[in-house]
Amino acid sequence: MLKYRLSAIIRFILIKYLFTCFVCVCVCVCVCCFRAVSMEGQPLSALSSPALVVDIDKVKTNAQRMIERCQALGVQLRPHMKTHKTLECADLMTAGSRRCIVVSTLAEACFYADHGFDDIIYAYSLPFDKIERCAALSEKLDLFQVLLDHHDALQQLKRRPLKDGQLWHVWLKLDCGNGRAGVLHSEPEALSLARAIAGTEGVELTGIYAHCGNTYSCTGVEQIQAVAQDTTSCVLQFMEKLKAVGITCKSSIGSTPSCSHPVQDMSKLSEVHPGNYIFYDVQQSMIGSCSLEDVAVRVLTRVIGHCPQKDQLLIDCGWSAISLDGAGKLPTGYAIIEGHPDLKLSSMTQEHGRLEPISGHLDYSKYPLGTLLSLIPHHSCATAMMHPVYHVHSKGRLLGTWNPTRGW
Amino acid sequence: MLKYRLSAIIRFILIKYLFTCFVCVCVCVCVCCFRAVSMEGQPLSALSSPALVVDIDKVKTNAQRMIERCQALGVQLRPHMKTHKTLECADLMTAGSRRCIVVSTLAEACFYADHGFDDIIYAYSLPFDKIERCAALSEKLDLFQVLLDHHDALQQLKRRPLKDGQLWHVWLKLDCGNGRAGVLHSEPEALSLARAIAGTEGVELTGIYAHCGNTYSCTGVEQIQAVAQDTTSCVLQFMEKLKAVGITCKSSIGSTPSCSHPVQDMSKLSEVHPGNYIFYDVQQSMIGSCSLEDVAVRVLTRVIGHCPQKDQLLIDCGWSAISLDGAGKLPTGYAIIEGHPDLKLSSMTQEHGRLEPISGHLDYSKYPLGTLLSLIPHHSCATAMMHPVYHVHSKGRLLGTWNPTRGW
Numbered sequence: 001m002l003k004y005r006l007s008a009i010i011r012f013i014l015i016k017y018l019f020t021c022f023v024c025v026c027v028c029v030c031v032c033c034f035r036a037v038s039m040e041g042q043p044l045s046a047l048s049s050p051a052l053v054v055d056i057d058k059v060k061t062n063a064q065r066m067i068e069r070c071q072a073l074g075v076q077l078r079p080h081m082k083t084h085k086t087l088e089c090a091d092l093m094t095a096g097s098r099r100c101i102v103v104s105t106l107a108e109a110c111f112y113a114d115h116g117f118d119d120i121i122y123a124y125s126l127p128f129d130k131i132e133r134c135a136a137l138s139e140k141l142d143l144f145q146v147l148l149d150h151h152d153a154l155q156q157l158k159r160r161p162l163k164d165g166q167l168w169h170v171w172l173k174l175d176c177g178n179g180r181a182g183v184l185h186s187e188p189e190a191l192s193l194a195r196a197i198a199g200t201e202g203v204e205l206t207g208i209y210a211h212c213g214n215t216y217s218c219t220g221v222e223q224i225q226a227v228a229q230d231t232t233s234c235v236l237q238f239m240e241k242l243k244a245v246g247i248t249c250k251s252s253i254g255s256t257p258s259c260s261h262p263v264q265d266m267s268k269l270s271e272v273h274p275g276n277y278i279f280y281d282v283q284q285s286m287i288g289s290c291s292l293e294d295v296a297v298r299v300l301t302r303v304i305g306h307c308p309q310k311d312q313l314l315i316d317c318g319w320s321a322i323s324l325d326g327a328g329k330l331p332t333g334y335a336i337i338e339g340h341p342d343l344k345l346s347s348m349t350q351e352h353g354r355l356e357p358i359s360g361h362l363d364y365s366k367y368p369l370g371t372l373l374s375l376i377p378h379h380s381c382a383t384a385m386m387h388p389v390y391h392v393h394s395k396g397r398l399l400g401t402w403n404p405t406r407g408w
Numbered sequence: 409m410l411k412y413r414l415s416a417i418i419r420f421i422l423i424k425y426l427f428t429c430f431v432c433v434c435v436c437v438c439v440c441c442f443r444a445v446s447m448e449g450q451p452l453s454a455l456s457s458p459a460l461v462v463d464i465d466k467v468k469t470n471a472q473r474m475i476e477r478c479q480a481l482g483v484q485l486r487p488h489m490k491t492h493k494t495l496e497c498a499d500l501m502t503a504g505s506r507r508c509i510v511v512s513t514l515a516e517a518c519f520y521a522d523h524g525f526d527d528i529i530y531a532y533s534l535p536f537d538k539i540e541r542c543a544a545l546s547e548k549l550d551l552f553q554v555l556l557d558h559h560d561a562l563q564q565l566k567r568r569p570l571k572d573g574q575l576w577h578v579w580l581k582l583d584c585g586n587g588r589a590g591v592l593h594s595e596p597e598a599l600s601l602a603r604a605i606a607g608t609e610g611v612e613l614t615g616i617y618a619h620c621g622n623t624y625s626c627t628g629v630e631q632i633q634a635v636a637q638d639t640t641s642c643v644l645q646f647m648e649k650l651k652a653v654g655i656t657c658k659s660s661i662g663s664t665p666s667c668s669h670p671v672q673d674m675s676k677l678s679e680v681h682p683g684n685y686i687f688y689d690v691q692q693s694m695i696g697s698c699s700l701e702d703v704a705v706r707v708l709t710r711v712i713g714h715c716p717q718k719d720q721l722l723i724d725c726g727w728s729a730i731s732l733d734g735a736g737k738l739p740t741g742y743a744i745i746e747g748h749p750d751l752k753l754s755s756m757t758q759e760h761g762r763l764e765p766i767s768g769h770l771d772y773s774k775y776p777l778g779t780l781l782s783l784i785p786h787h788s789c790a791t792a793m794m795h796p797v798y799h800v801h802s803k804g805r806l807l808g809t810w811n812p813t814r815g816w
Contacts, residue, residue, distance in 0.1 A: 048514075048537050050816060082758060104759050106456075124759065125712045127724055128778035129456050149713065152777045180760055181713050181722055213757070304533045305557065305589050314589055316535055320793055321816075324732035349621070350490060350789055351512050351532065352588055369560045370536035381758055385728055386793070388814040406796040408458060408729075 039391075039398045045372055046398065049302045050321035052387040053374075054279070054402065056394050058296035062277050063092040066259065074267045076100065078121065078252065080275025081108050083381045085404035086390065087115055089278050102254075102273045106130050109137055109144070111405035119143040123209060123273070125173060125181045126153040131160050139163050145206055149173040149183045154196055154203070161202045170197050171209040171252070176234035177227075178213045185210075185234050191241055198247045207250030207270065208242075210235050215257035220288045228258035232265045256280070260289040281380035282336050283326070297380050297390075298338065301353065303371040306364050312346075313355040313367050317375060319348045323386055326378025331358065335375040345375065447806045452708060452799075453780055454806065458729035459708045460795040462687070462810065464802050466704035470685050471500040474667065482675045484508065486529065486660065488683025489516050491789045493812035494798065495523055497686050510662075510681045514538050517545055517552070519813035527551040531617060531681070533581060533589045534561040539568050547571050553614055557581040557591045562604055562611070569610045578605050579617040579660070584642035585635075586621045593618075593642050599649055606655045615658030615678065616650075618643050623665035628696045636666035640673045664688070668697040689788035690744050691734070705788050705798075706746065709761065711779040714772050720754075721763040721775050725783060727756045731794050734786025739766065743783040753783065 039046060044053055063079075070077035079093035082104035090101060090112060099119045103109045109122050110133075118141050122134065126148040137144040139162055148154060148170060157168045172194050175182030183190045198205040212231040218224045231253050239251055253266070254273030266272060279297045280290040299322050305314030322345075326334045333345035337355065346356045355373075356362075377383035384390070390402040447454060452461055471487075478485035487501035490512035498509060498520060507527045511517045517530050518541075526549050530542065534556040545552040547570055556562060556578055565576045580602050583590030591598045606613040620639040626632045639661050647659055661674070662681030674680060687705045688698040707730050713722030730753075734742045741753035745763065754764045763781075764770075785791035792798070798810040 048541075048816060049535070124724075125722070127457070127710060127712055129710060133456075150777055179715070179718060180757065180762075184717060302535060302537060304535055307587070309592060310587060314533070316532075316816075319731075319733070319790065323727075324735070324790075325727070327732070327735060349588065350793075354588075369558055382727065382732075385758075408456060408724075 040400060042398050044300060044391075044393055044396050044398065047300055047391055049300045049372070050317040051300045051391050052321075052384060052389075053298050053300055053391045053393055055296045055298075056392050056399060058294060059089065059278060060092060062280060062290075062294060062296060063089075063095075066093075066274065066277055067095055069259070069262065070272060073262055073264075075262075075269055076271040078102055078254075078271045078273045079278070080104070080123070080254065080273050081112065083276045083279055084384060084390075084402075085111070085406070086402040087112075088392075088402045090117065093278055100271075102275070105408045106133055106137075107405055107407040113137055113141055113144070119145075121145040121147065121171060121209070121273075123147050123171070123173075123211075125149050126156065128153070128156055131156050135160050135162060138168060139166060143169060145169040145171055147171045147173050147209055148197070149175075149181055149193070151193060151196060154193070154200060157203055158200060165202075167202060167204040169204055169206040171207045171250075172197060172205065174208050174210045174235065174238060176210045176212065176231045176253075178211055178231075180211070180213060182210065185238055190238065191245070194242055194247065195245060198249075205247060205249045207252055208235055208238055209251075209273075210253045212253055212255045212258050215255045216283070216287060218257060218287055221261045224257040224261050224288060225263050228253075228261070229263045229265060231258065232263060232269065236265065236268055256284060257287050257289040260284075276381060279380035279384065281383075282330060282376050282378045292336070292376065295376055295380070297377060297384065299335070299375040299377060299383060301373050301375060303367050303369055303373065304352075306367075306369070307354075308362075308364065310354075311356060311362050313343075313362065313364075315345075315353040315355055315373060316351065317345075317348070317353045318351040319386075320350050321383075321386055322348070322353075322375060322377055323379070323382035324348070325382035330378060335377055338374040338376055340373065447799075448808060450806050452801055452804050452806065455708055455799055457708045457710045457780070458725040459799050460729075460792060460797075461706050461708055461799045461801055463704045463706075464800050464807060466702060467497065467686060468500060470688060470702060470704060471497075471503075474501075474682065474685055475503055477667070477670065478680060481670055481672075483670075483677055484679040486510055486662075486679045486681045487686070488512070488531070488662065488681050489520065491684045491687055492792060492798075492810075493519070493814070494810040495520075496800075496810050498525065501686055508679075510683070513816045514541055514545075515813055515815040521545055521549055521552070527553075529553040529555065529579060529617070529681075531555050531579070531581075531619075533557050534564065536561070536564055539564050543568050543570060546576060547574060551577060553577040553579055555579045555581050555617055556605070557583075557589055557601070559601060559604065562601070562608060565611055566608060573610075575610060575612040577612055577614040579615045579658075580605060580613065582616050582618045582643065582646060584618045584620065584639045584661075586619055586639075588619070588621060590618065593646055598646065599653070602650055602655065603653060606657075613655060613657045615660055616643055616646055617681075618661045620661055620663045620666050623663045624691070624695060626665060626695055629669045632665045632669050632696060633671050636661075636669065637671045637673060639666065640671060640677065644673065644676055664692060665695050665697040668692075684789060687788040687792065689791075690738060690784050690786045700744070700784065703784055703788070705785060705792065707743070707783040707785060707791060709781050709783060711775045711777055711781065712760075714775075714777070715762075716770075716772065718762075719764060719770050721751075721770065721772075723753075723761040723763055723781060724759065725753075725756070725761045726759040727794075728758050729791075729794055730756070730761075730783060730785055731787070731790035732756070733790035738786060743785055746782040746784055748781065
């Protein structure tokens with residue numbers, strides 16, 4: 001009797017176990033199928049708006065072109081992840097190696113580390129509240145690298161030696177005229193900090209890192225290359241100073257404009273670290289980094305209202321979908337309305353955008369409610385940040401979705 | 409032998425099953441404990457920055473004050489979810505009823521419906537690409553309500569009758585001078601559209617909805633109340649016109665400024681629908697909706713760099729953490745730096761903010777690297793949008809996290 005009961009109980013548990021497994025598998029299959037089947041192959045017009053759409057062919061071309069450009073120059077490409085924050089773009093930018101990337105937040109570093117990426121620079125002046133998390137990544141990965149520009153940050157690293165004699169891999173952030181973070185190249189402090197890093201036990205001076213964000217105020221290739229040359233020369237001169245005191249390490253400069261039009265001297269650097277080029281945007285096309293045809297992202301939006309008394313169209317794209325970046329910078333407002341050079345995105349609230357004619361009056365018959373429009377963003381980093389999901393397509397047919405990471 | 413093998417297999421599966429269960433339980437307990445134990449009770453300074461922090465006591469006070477104000481006025485409060493997009497705030501704003509809310513996106517509507525909320529107005533000019541999703545919600549909930557301001561939208565509803573003779577519950581969006589969405593109250597079109605809605609089979613004219621966003625250009629209670637009075641009078645007059653043609657329905661106006669300082673005539677309306685008041689922000693304090701002490705959210709940030717050559721401090725809050733809202737509107741830049749009225753958040757890039765002295769020079773000894781600062785956002789809707797997680801505290805001690813919904 002007891003035996004029978006036991007066997008019944010075992011049977012019951014077994015059935016329950018197998019049933020649970022079966023249900024789980026079914027759910028997973030259904031979810032996957034639904035995701036894949038529901039949108040794949042459909043036209044962009046099947047998407048609800050607003051939606052960020054990514055042209056995979058342009059993304060691949062942008063990624064490949066930068067890889068080839070760096071190969072031709074003989075410099076290591078270390079792509080920046082801050083614009084897209086997805087695994088898929090990271091794979092394209094690293095040609096599948098999952099090695100040698102830069103991130104702007106520790107959340108990105110963790111995300112990529114969790115997915116098998118390694119050789120990561122956390123290119124952000126070492127934040128004191130994140131030392132422990134940085135230490136954990138350093139101890140977990142083959143090569144997690146931090147960046148600093150102040151003696152106090154070095155003291156923080158000394159106070160937290162890594163396990164088993166592992167080294168903190170440190171890049172010194174040098175300000176070569178950009179004027180944001182970094183120790184100014186011309187200050188004696190720069191050399192003394194480099195020597196202090198190199199001379200600290202448990203710490204390695206891995207490289208000198210400069211961001212030429214001042215290329216963003218350029219117009220045209222000539223100006224971009226002048227800044228690229230200045231930054232490169234500045235870093236190379238600093239490397240000479242280091243050499244003179246017996247220190248050798250890597251060097252890296254970056255920004256999408258400078259790496260889209262590199263100067264020959266950049267081949268003398270160890271690495272370059274552009275990021276935005278994977279998507280590009282209107283801003284980059286105005287700087288001269290790319291043509292408007294290279295821009296790989298759009299925000300799809302629809303006409304949801306007519307305001308004849310104000311000569312306006314209402315669209316379902318507010319700042320929650322395209323960001324407030326670009327205010328006052330474009331004749332067409334916060335974005336370019338693709339195929340409608342006569343329209344301007346003049347203002348936005350959270351979920352509404354207002355389109356106005358640049359001259360003359362609106363012909364409302366051209367824009368019935370529901371009309372699908374496509375906005376080319378001024379700054380793709382800012383626009384992508386607003387979207388929890390990117391919709392990927394090839395030649396206007398949907399392929400699937402990408403999920404960026406968020407937070408810090 | 410076979411019996412023995414079978415019993416061994418069963419034992420093996422059983423052990424595996426129990427072990428799996430045990431591991432799952434352990435993981436859940438650990439995760440819960442870690443979440444609860446790791447931060448609960450700790451001071452705000454334990455958080456990594458940047459971080460959005462919510463003062464639960466202020467949130468509760470703001471929620472309760474609006475509930476009592478509406479009770480005193482004798483009007484139904486239908487709080488708007490667009491600012492916070494969380495379950496926790498929704499519970500506080502509805503006093504736990506989980507009924508009678510407004511949302512700005514269909515993603516919000518689905519999120520709240522999935523968590524047991526009902527009686528929801530999707531207060532957005534009916535988007536043609538979302539009719540099917542709206543129909544699904546209408547058929548699922550007791551009371552899902554849409555909003556429209558155009559005959560074409562009504563045609564869309566007619567083409568998609570709801571199951572089992574259910575009615576589309578429709579609010580007519582009236583523009584009473586705000587000048588964004590809505591049919592202009594003074595146009596004959598407004599009355600004809602209301603009559604068309606009321607006269608359409610399968611559709612019910614549930615109410616007249618007006619947003620007095622024009623209160624956002626007010627300064628002081630007097631101006632706010634003038635706009636509130638205008639909007640209320642405009643809606644009430646329209647209700648009279650409807651009555652004259654035999655139509656009765658609800659009425660609702662809203663905006664945080666108008667509902668923070670309601671006029672007596674608002675008691676003649678059925679409902680009001682403010683939203684931002686749950687957090688408030690610097691903008692609302694400048695309009696006169698609240699005092700700066702009522703603002704319930706902050707962005708915590710830390711000093712990460714000194715730039716003496718530019719008389720600037722670098723902080724780890726860029727536009728990715730506070731948004732670009734407020735450009736040029738405050739003497740202190742994009743935010744108020746709490747306790748430091750002499751500082752200005754003058755510019756930002758994605759992950760960096762620059763603080764400058766409003767007059768004189770910075771005393772860097774007051775701001776060593778790692779110094780924690782607290783920013784009061786210009787527009788809490790825009791700032792909250794940038795954060796995947798909100799950190800909730802009471803009197804500076806952490807209680808837990810809230811997870812807002814995102815998307816459309």
